[in-house]
Amino acid sequence: MNPSLPIEKDLFSPLQLGATQLKNRIVMAPLTRCRADDNNVPTDMNRVYYQQRATAGLIITEGTQISPQGAGYPNTPGIYNQQQVNAWRQITDSVHAQGGHIFLQLWHVGRVSYPGIQPNDEPSLAPSAIKADGAYVQPRALENSEISDIIDEYKHAAENALAAGFDGVEVHAANGYLIDQFLRDGSNKRTDLYGGSYANRSRFLLKVLQVVTAVWGSDRVGIRLSPINKFNSMSDSNPEALFSYVVEQLTPLKLAYLHMVEGQIHDENFAESSSTFKPSSLRDLYQGTYMANLGYSKESANHAIKTGTAELVSFGDLFISNPDLPERFLHNTALNTTDLETRYGGTEKGYIDYPLLG
Numbered sequence: 092m093n094p095s096l097p098i099e100k101d102l103f104s105p106l107q108l109g110a111t112q113l114k115n116r117i118v119m120a121p122l123t124r125c126r127a128d129d130n131n132v133p134t135d136m137n138r139v140y141y142q143q144r145a146t147a148g149l150i151i152t153e154g155t156q157i158s159p160q161g162a163g164y165p166n167t168p169g170i171y172n173q174q175q176v177n178a179w180r181q182i183t184d185s186v187h188a189q190g191g192h193i194f195l196q197l198w199h200v201g202r203v204s205y206p207g208i209q210p211n212d213e214p215s216l217a218p219s220a221i222k223a224d225g226a227y228v229q230p231r232a233l234e235n236s237e238i239s240d241i242i243d244e245y246k247h248a249a250e251n252a253l254a255a256g257f258d259g260v261e262v263h264a265a266n267g268y269l270i271d272q273f274l275r276d277g278s279n280k281r282t283d284l285y286g287g288s289y290a291n292r293s294r295f296l297l298k299v300l301q302v303v304t305a306v307w308g309s310d311r312v313g314i315r316l317s318p319i320n321k322f323n324s325m326s327d328s329n330p331e332a333l334f335s336y337v338v339e340q341l342t343p344l345k346l347a348y349l350h351m352v353e354g355q356i357h358d359e360n361f362a363e364s365s366s367t368f369k370p371s372s373l374r375d376l377y378q379g380t381y382m383a384n385l386g387y388s389k390e391s392a393n394h395a396i397k398t399g400t401a402e403l404v405s406f407g408d409l410f411i412s413n414p415d416l417p418e419r420f421l422h423n424t425a426l427n428t429t430d431l432e433t434r435y436g437g438t439e440k441g442y443i444d445y446p447l448l449g
């Protein structure tokens with residue numbers, strides 16, 4: 092080996108991700124599977140599911156609500172009470188026992204909540220009283236004082252995640268949920284300090300990051316954005332300018348990573364190329380570790396890492412049906428395909444029974 096040649100990086104190169112040393116750059120993307128119990132407490136089946144996937148360099152858990160109001164769907168886990176902390180502890184211990192690392196995704200759905208999910212059937216909470224298309228409840232616009240209550244809930248949830256033994260947390264600011272609803276002007280029509288200018292629309296996100304990094308240290312906190320994702324009826328009049336501003340605010344925080352959903356989720360026909368603004372271009376504005384997501388294969392992910400357009404790549408759908416995805420990538424083995432019927436809710440079928448190699 093010629094020592095003067097630079098070593099080419101790929102998905103299997105280790106990475107120091109903030110305070111966490113990863114064995115590879117293959118990340119399990121956050122995946123809501125709606126299989127916690129009826130009290131939003133993770134189960135032993137959830138523990139098996141995450142343990143099976145511990146060969147990923149990093150697991151990011153499914154969206155996990157910070158409060159009962161933060162839930163939008165049935166049987167999603169929470170991180171606001173002791174029972175949930177205890178159950179998550181079993182999961183983090185199991186992942187660590189396999190040599191894996193796991194971050195919790197902190198989630199508040201805002202307006203995206205189905206009837207029967209909100210406590211006492213109250214309206215869901217949102218920056219503005221604008222309903223998302225579909226069978227969601229009509230939201231109520233948050234009072235200014237209530238916004239600081241939610242920021243306190245993020246802090247409490249971050250403390251609980253620490254007590255539950257996670258390696259870090261990811262703040263979910265993507266895919267049309269509460270923080271994203273504040274960021275984009277299709278869902279934020281506020282005229283107070285939380286609406287209007289980019290600085291005002293980013294205020295909620297930055298306050299959340301302030302309390303969460305105070306609990307964890309910034310090198311154990313990641314953030315997820317999805318600038319052009321229309322999922323959950325999202326829109327913005329100028330996503331390029333808005334998210335350029337947001338990313339510029341993030342650099343000085345020295346977070347563990349910026350996780351970018353580079354296109355539109357749940358839409359196979361959508362390609363980043365169909366938008367004039369490419370979220371991947373924000374990578375050039377951001378000085379820090381960039382995690383790419385959406386539609387990556389082993390080949391395109393390796394290309395991104397080799398060419399330096401990303402430091403690591405997360406995989407969603409592939410991790411649903413391939414618990415041992417890193418091993419399959421390593422050996423170029425055939426991949427299982429996902430059963431769409433069993434993605435959300437149900438039993439062990441389509442959850443922990445996907446075949447492992449060998």
Ligand SMILES: Cc1cc2nc3c(=O)[nH]c(=O)nc-3n(C[C@H](O)[C@H](O)[C@H](O)COP(=O)(O)O)c2cc1C
Pocket residue numbers: 120121122123124152153154196263265266315352356384385386387405406407408409434435
């Ligand atoms: C079943 C399912 C559940 C998902 N749940 C979440 C979630 O809880 N949080 C989140 O940020 N993204 C969620 N996503 C989006 C994925 O993290 C990822 O962005 C998407 O699947 C695109 O990546 P892929 O092309 O590798 O699958 C979900 C996607 C799917 C298919």
